Amino acid sequence: MSHTPIPRRTTQRVQVGAIAIGGGAPIVVQSMTNTDTVDAEGTAHQVFELAQAGSELVRITVNTSEAAAQVPRIRKILDDMGCDVPLIGDFHYNGHRLLTEFPECAQALAKYRINPGNVGKNRKGEDQFAMMIAVAKQYDKPVRIGVNWGSLDADLVVRMMDENARLAQPKEVAEVTRKALIVSALDAAKRAEELGLAHDRIVLSCKVSEVQDLIAVYRELTTRSDYPLHLGLTEAGMGSKGIVASTAALAVLLQQGIGDTIRVSLTPEPGGDRTQEVVVAQEILQTMGLRAFAPMVTACPGCGRTTSTVFQELAQNIQTYLRTQMLVWREQYSGVEEMSVAVMGCIVNGPGESKLANIGISLPGTGENPAAPVYVDGEKTVTLRGDNIAAEFTQIVDEYVARKYAKREPGDKPSKRIEIKTIG
Numbered sequence: 001m002s003h004t005p006i007p008r009r010t011t012q013r014v015q016v017g018a019i020a021i022g023g024g025a026p027i028v029v030q031s032m033t034n035t036d037t038v039d040a041e042g043t044a045h046q047v048f049e050l051a052q053a054g055s056e057l058v059r060i061t062v063n064t065s066e067a068a069a070q071v072p073r074i075r076k077i078l079d080d081m082g083c084d085v086p087l088i089g090d091f092h093y094n095g096h097r098l099l100t101e102f103p104e105c106a107q108a109l110a111k112y113r114i115n116p117g118n119v120g121k122n123r124k125g126e127d128q129f130a131m132m133i134a135v136a137k138q139y140d141k142p143v144r145i146g147v148n149w150g151s152l153d154a155d156l157v158v159r160m161m162d163e164n165a166r167l168a169q170p171k172e173v174a175e176v177t178r179k180a181l182i183v184s185a186l187d188a189a190k191r192a193e194e195l196g197l198a199h200d201r202i203v204l205s206c207k208v209s210e211v212q213d214l215i216a217v218y219r220e221l222t223t224r225s226d227y228p229l230h231l232g233l234t235e236a237g238m239g240s241k242g243i244v245a246s247t248a249a250l251a252v253l254l255q256q257g258i259g260d261t262i263r264v265s266l267t268p269e270p271g272g273d274r275t276q277e278v279v280v281a282q283e284i285l286q287t288m289g290l291r292a293f294a295p296m297v298t299a300c301p302g303c304g305r306t307t308s309t310v311f312q313e314l315a316q317n318i319q320t321y322l323r324t325q326m327l328v329w330r331e332q333y334s335g336v337e338e339m340s341v342a343v344m345g346c347i348v349n350g351p352g353e354s355k356l357a358n359i360g361i362s363l364p365g366t367g368e369n370p371a372a373p374v375y376v377d378g379e380k381t382v383t384l385r386g387d388n389i390a391a392e393f394t395q396i397v398d399e400y401v402a403r404k405y406a407k408r409e410p411g412d413k414p415s416k417r418i419e420i421k422t423i424g
Contacts, residue, residue, distance in 0.1 A: 006290060009257045011228045012200045014142045017086035017110040019056050021203055021261050022228025026291055027254070028261035029281045030057035030230075032090065034274060037067035037074070044077035046274060051085040052327060053275035054282050054293055057261070059088040059113060062095070068102040075108040086110030088144070092118050092151075096131035106135050111203075113144045116188040117151040129188070133195045142201040143192060147185045148234050149177070149208040156180055178217050181206040186225060202227050203261070207234035211249040218253050228260035238267040243280050250284055279323075294326045295339040298353055298360075305365040306345035314363065314390050315343040321394060325401075333405035341397065351375070359400055361393055376400060 013023020021028050031050045035043040037060050047058045062068050075087060089109040091098065096119070099106045112132065120128040136143050157180050164176045185204045193199060204227045206217045214233060221229065231250055236242035246264045253259050262284070266277040285291040299315035300306070318341060329336045342357035344350035346365025354360025354375040361384070363372045372384045374396060384392050 004289075006255060006288070007257045009222055011226050011260055012202075014200055014203050014228050016057060016088075016142055018084070019086055021230075025260070027259060027285055028056045029054060029278060029285070029291075029293075030059065030088070030261055030263050031055040031274070031278050031281075032059040032263065032265075033061070034268070037061050038064070038070055040070040040073040040077060043070070044074045044081070047074070047078060047085065047087070048081055048083050049275055050278055051083050053278040055085065055275075055278045057086050057088055057111070059090050062089040062091055062098055062105065062109075063093075065098065065101070068098040068105040071102070071105040072108045088113055091115075091132070093120075095119070096128040099132055099135040106141070107139050109141065111142045111144060112136055113146050114188070115146050115148060115151055116184050117147060117153045121155065126191075129191065130195055133192050133197050136192075136201065137196055140201075142203065143197065144203040144205060144230055145185050145188045145192065146205045146207065146230070147181050147188075149181065149213075150234065152177070152180055153184055156184055174213065178208075178213060178220070181208070181217055182221050182224065185221070189225070189227060199227075203230055204228070205230035205232070207232060209233055209235045211245055214249045215252050218258050219256070222258050229258065230261050230263070231259040232263040232265055234265060236265045236267070238269065242266040246280065247284055251288060254284070254288060254290060292337040294337055295322045295341055297322065298340065298342040298344075298357060300345045300349060300353070302345055305348065307366045308345075308364075310389075311343055311345035311363040314361070314393070317390055318343055318394070318397070322397075325398075329401060329405075332408060333401060334408055336401055336405045339401070339404075355379075358404075359397055361389075363389075 008024065011022035013025060014021045019028055033043055033046045035046050037043050043060060047060070050058050060074070062071060071089065078085065087109050088111045090113045092115050095114060114132055116129070119125050157177065160176055160180050164170050185206050189202050189204060192202060204221065204225065206221060208214050208217060218229060218231065231253060233246055233249055236246045243266065250259065250262055262281050264277045264281045266280065268274055268276065282293040286293055286296060297315055297319045302312060322341065326337065340357040342353045342360035344353050344360065344362045347362065347368055350362025351373065354362050355378045358377060360375045361372050364370050370385060372389055373380050374382050374384060374393065
């Protein structure tokens with residue numbers, strides 16, 4: 001089923017390695033490692049996993065001399081693995097020193113993240129900010145001016161609160177704080193340009209933890225600049241709470257054409273898979289019709305007609321299989337990421353949903369005839385029976401992909417372009 005393209009806000013385009021942010025380019029998915037960057041092997045391994053899951057940019061912490069010294073090695077390990085994902089350096093407090101003292105680190109990174117709230121105070125802070133911008137200019141690196149609610153410049157907040165208190169009708173504290181976020185980001189961007197950093201080398205973010213605050217901040221930010229915007233809650237939380245909060249905030253903004261790159265900042269379960277945040281970000285974009293990353297599985301929730309767990313297990317297995325196969329398919333076939341698959345549990349909606357998908361199967365519900373009709377592009381092609389339905393259905397999917405989607409020529413890169421409309 002086709003989607004009506006969502007008009008996108010017009011922004012500058014910022015090039016980060018081979019990845020474009022803004023300027024009509026597809027919305028970019030990014031993520032961040034949670035390894036100790038001093039552990040070059042472990043960090044490179046996690047970067048590789050995130051990239052394999054679909055993260056197009058990966059940010060790493062650069063907080064100590066030991067970490068900065070390992071960045072070139074991390075880049076080399078990834079290059080040796082055939083992984084060209086751009087690395088972003090996350091700097092706080094001492095970035096000016098690390099970037100100047102470790103030039104190989106500065107060169108290996110594709111972009112720098114600078115938080116104006118903790119670069120330093122007064123003249124010292126101005127000098128340290130200038131040092132980081134000088135390095136960005138020297139190596140032609142873009143910069144994200146990333147303001148965070150939790151590390152906002154205290155002097156700026158106090159000044160704006162004092163100014164607000166003198167008004168005849170003072171505004172709410174939350175509103176003043178939101179404005180302080182925006183002022184901090186825009187002032188830092190202006191200062192970076194005054195120091196010689198090109199306008200098209202700057203990305204902005206103003207991250208908070210609450211959904212409504214994020215929406216309010218970015219809505220106003222879009223009216224005051226044309227920089228590309230990085231979206232995301234700064235601390236979304238764990239599990240379903242983090243997923244729901246991120247989806248609620250990002251979906252509202254994306255629907256309004258706001259946002260050029262996103263990160264879903266999930267707190268992983270102990271020992272959990274870091275790549276979950278990449279999958280969630282992709283699925284937000286894909287379910288909204290903004291990008292296509294992997295075939296999507298439609299499955300019913302189950303009810304009293306589906307007391308068997310066969311369709312649940314098959315839906316889960318097929319979803320996992322499709323994501324795994326995409327590592328191969330996206331290099332071999334063009335357009336396969338847009339394929340839709342339906343795994344339904346009974347006769348009520350099963351045949352109808354199966355006909356709407358590229359490939360669909362309607363499994364028997366409780367008391368129904370033990371037969372599972374399969375539909376391909378709306379036409380019933382076969383009825384599966386017995387204990388081998390899952391394997392047979394997977395084979396049908398494989399055959400459909402090989403038959404339906406054009407093979408890529410050697411050396412062709414998977415296309416990431418989508419239909420884009422822009423708004424002023």
